[in-house]
Amino acid sequence: MTQSLPEQRPARERAFAGSGPPPVVVIGAGPYGLSVAAHLRAGGVPVLVFGETLGSWRHAMATGMFLKSTPDAVDLSAPVPGARLADFRRAHGEPELTELTPIPCDVFVRYGQWFQKQHVGEVDPARVVSVDRATTDSGFTVRLDDDRELAAAAVVVATGLNGLAHVPAELTHLCPDGAGRGALVSHTSHHTDLSPYAGRRVAVIGGGQSALESAALLHEAGAEVQVLVREDHVLWGSTPGSARARWRRMARPYSPLGTGWILAAVCRAPGAVRRLPAAVRMLLFRRALGPSGGWWLRDRVEGVLRVRTSCRVTRAEAARSGVRLEVAGPRSASEALTVDHVLAATGYRLDLDAVPFLSPTVRGALACVPGSKAPRLKAGFESSVPGLYFAGSLAAPTYGPMMRFVAGTEYVATRIAAHAARRVSAP
Ligand SMILES: Cc1cc2nc3c(=O)[nH]c(=O)nc-3n(C[C@H](O)[C@H](O)[C@H](O)COP(=O)(O)OP(=O)(O)OC[C@H]3O[C@@H](n4cnc5c(N)ncnc54)[C@H](O)[C@@H]3O)c2cc1C
Structure with missing residues (x-):
């Protein structure tokens, strides 16, 4: 063959x-x-x-x-x-x-x-x-x-x-020649080695696996990291195989993408997904899998790194020593944060x-x-x-x-x- x-x-x-x-x-x-x-x-x-x-x-x-x-x-x-x-x-x-x-x-x-x-x-x-x-x-x-x-x-x-890497519009003006390792802003896809950020202040934007894992790696390499998450909490995957009761397995069946009826259905029948109305497919595309961290990563993040939830960057400008971010919380007025580098873990x-x-x-x-x-x-x-x-x-x-x-x-x-x-x- x-x-x-x-x-x-x-x-x-x-x-x-x-x-x-x-x-x-x-x-x-x-x-x-x-x-x-x-x-x-x-x-x-x-x-x-x-x-x-x-x-x-x-x-x-x-x-x-x-x-x-x-x-x-x-x-x-x-x-x-x-x-x-x-x-x-x-x-x-x-x-x-x-x-x-x-x-x-x-x-x-x-x-x-x-x-x-x-x-x-x-x-x-x-x-x-x-x-x-x-x-x-x-x-x-x-x-x-x-x-x-x-x-x-x-x-x-x-x-x-x-x-197809996506850097939010609030950040793109900080890197007129494009985001990248040498710029004030980079995307997670620009990196194979995060150790050059040792000793530097880095804001990681995003609440999914690549944000959380990059933040853990940056911290372990000696960087001073803050993770800025838009959602009101970080979602973690559950430990696989953890003796799940039968009724729980039925309520949330297994699929290669995680547990739950919707994920199980879309994995079992991609051809049927194609026949759904486009609006439903786009909803599935955007919502079926929200940002979350792998179960095995949790110990390297929770209680170890500074993770701020319910916050979004409203303004970013180049400062003498890096980048000044204005970050709005759920209720409070904007708060300023100065870092040496912004890592956009903002998907594709x-x-x-x-x-x-x-x-x-x-x-x-x-x-x-x-x-x-x-x-x-x-x-x-x-x-x-x-x-x-x-x-x-x-x-x-x-x-x-x-x-x-x-x-x-x-x-x-x-x-x-x-x-x-x-x-x-x-x-
Ligand atoms: C950080 C991260 C973690 C991930 N973890 C998982 C995971 O745990 N499980 C999972 O299922 N998926 C994971 N993914 C998603 C993963 O990227 C895809 O599942 C998988 O790589 C898709 O395969 P692909 O063949 O479509 O593309 P890719 O693996 O991206 O391969 C693209 C290929 O195209 C080539 N190429 C690009 N442009 C050109 C060109 N112009 N000419 C010729 N060749 C070109 C590249 O050299 C490469 O060979 C992860 C993604 C990221 C970013």
């Missing part, structure tokens, strides 16, 4: 030479891109994958982070047995992870790299800079950052949250206009889910541009919140592979 590198090389060379059938191009080598590619390759569909294997997990997450998901919710998908995280651990003589052992991000990266070698084969690390409609047929022209160009029969966009915005490689023609032909700038997808994850598919977070407003997580790879990869294979084999 798995093609070895020498077997793949001629197919790649043919694709760039323009001879042979044009391949399906998968943009992105994260959990979604790799899973889709594994299914396409196993089905004998010519496929080329571009991107860095588990690139986001290596360059957009801080060292020392753990996954919030439990081990049974982070398997990548291949059409053969033996591709699960547990198989990887077994193959390397590493002890099995249980739901009570948080998974270090670097373990997940090694799993992804192993999966790629076993089930995908070659991944080209070049970045895609342009996807346009082909002038001669119904396919696409794909251009890479090293000036190579190739024709594609279909394109799968699996670039995750790259380019799904916005097709921020996907840099879609040509204006392709972008203009993409229909969006009403009330969003995310693509409207048909069955098989195909967009309104025939042959252009979206996997991962950008599919969440159509197929529901599971698409934001690794747990969705099985559903997505099987559907896209089947749909794209039919398209490629159609006369």
